[in-house]
Amino acid sequence: MLEHGGNLRDAALAFERPLDDWLDLSTGINPHWYPVPPSSASANAWHRLPEADPALALAACRYYGAPAMLPVAGTQAAIQALPRLRAPSRVVVAAPSYAEHAHHWGQHGHSLRQVAYADLAQAIDSCDVLVICNPNNPTGERIAHDVLLDWADRLAARGGWLVVDEAFGDTEDAASLGAHSARPGLVVLRSVGKFFGLAGLRLGFVAAQPPLLSALADLLGPWTVSGPAQQVALAALSDTAWQAAMRARLRQESAWLRQLLAAHGIASAGTALFQWWPEPRAEQFWRHMAQHGIWVRLFRHAAHGIRLGLPPDEPAWLRLQQALTAWNKENT
Incomplete structure (x- = not known):
């Protein structure tokens, strides 16, 4: 670990x-x-199996500006699962960045390279998947959205993915790339834990085309997000x-x-x-x-x-x- x-x-x-x-x-x-009141979760949230509440996904779509989002048990769950949704691929992970990305893409038969941010533009045409944190963790480095969208289109033209981890994006002036996640091959990860200070909820969201979200949901299985977490996050995402x-x-x-x-x-x-x-x-x-x-x-x-x-x-x-x-x- x-x-x-x-x-x-x-x-x-x-x-x-x-x-x-x-x-x-x-x-x-x-x-x-975020000030979670003691009674923020109803008795049913503790008692019943946590069915996915459509209101949570809709609130996330409004907050992040994305057309479709899947709630997950922290973005870590998606980071671990996404490499299992592709056949062995040539993967580039921006370096340095959140180490779990390279750790998991380095498994499941993928060919992994870690490439410095300054050299990513030269790596686009020789990979099938590019994974990048924007803004970067730990350095705070940023890549302009128009550059990322160009890379996403070039990757998608050959069935590739651009995975953008925006866990620290809530305070950025630029809008989330989630607004563009209806494009083929663009996957955007968002975290509730960082900006809202609710890391203990273990809640994040993935924005992508619906077929990819459906495949990810099937892989993760049922009841991935607890009932109390859903209710607390719904309040936080709606509190403008x-x-x-x-x-x-x-x-x-x-x-x-x-x-x-x-x-x-x-x-x-x-x-x-x-x-x-x-x-x-x-x-x-x-x-x-x-x-x-x-x-x-x-x-x-x-x-x-x-x-x-x-x-x-x-x-x-x-x-x-x-x-x-x-x-x-x-x-x-």
Whole structure:
């Protein structure tokens, strides 16, 4: 199993610090999650088998601007299943990116290459499937929609796919590619966990042509999304006032985080939910922050650097500032 952020129990064991004495900045999950009321799920949602509620898919289509969407148990479920829906293919996964994509496309008989973002345009004509995160996780890099649509058309002309993971797309100014997902071969993944801060729901959506969605649904089987998750997500996706206010808040806090890092000599990039930078002393920085009870995401391989999520409150901001100041003092 691949390593991911949010693994606080590992941090507590490795650094012998109690679990509740950590500031977890290792994910890009919104620390100001959607306010789920205690009675948000009806008794039937807990009692009955979770039939798919058509209202949820319709709410997702409105929110993401897609003509057809399939709810799944987190985009991870789709990431694991999509490679099983194709015969052995030539697959290119943009690198660096969310590691689960390459991990699963590397199985099931596919021929896998990982290609740097700068070189993707040269790889289009020599692959059958291109998988890309947009904006990218962990670097925040983006590729323009008109470029992606051109690539999708070129792949589709020979029966190929363009899979675009937009898990961090909710705060982007550009509209989702989901609006174009009626095109052949275009598959768009969206996550409820990141922007809404509801990672524990395990809910995401896939936008694509209906036959592909039907094949994916058949592969995943029945009851993939729990009843309570469906009811909570329906409320969150429909709450346009909360969404607008949260986008503004996250953009402001993201600017604060960039400014704080810059004040300590760190030039970062990212999204409204995280910052990332290539760090020559990445392991030293990660260990330093852990010794201050702050868990950040260390990338050791393709993206050798650090990713930081947003602090949840004022004491957390102060704790991060103090740890950064100590890092500078120890390394200048």
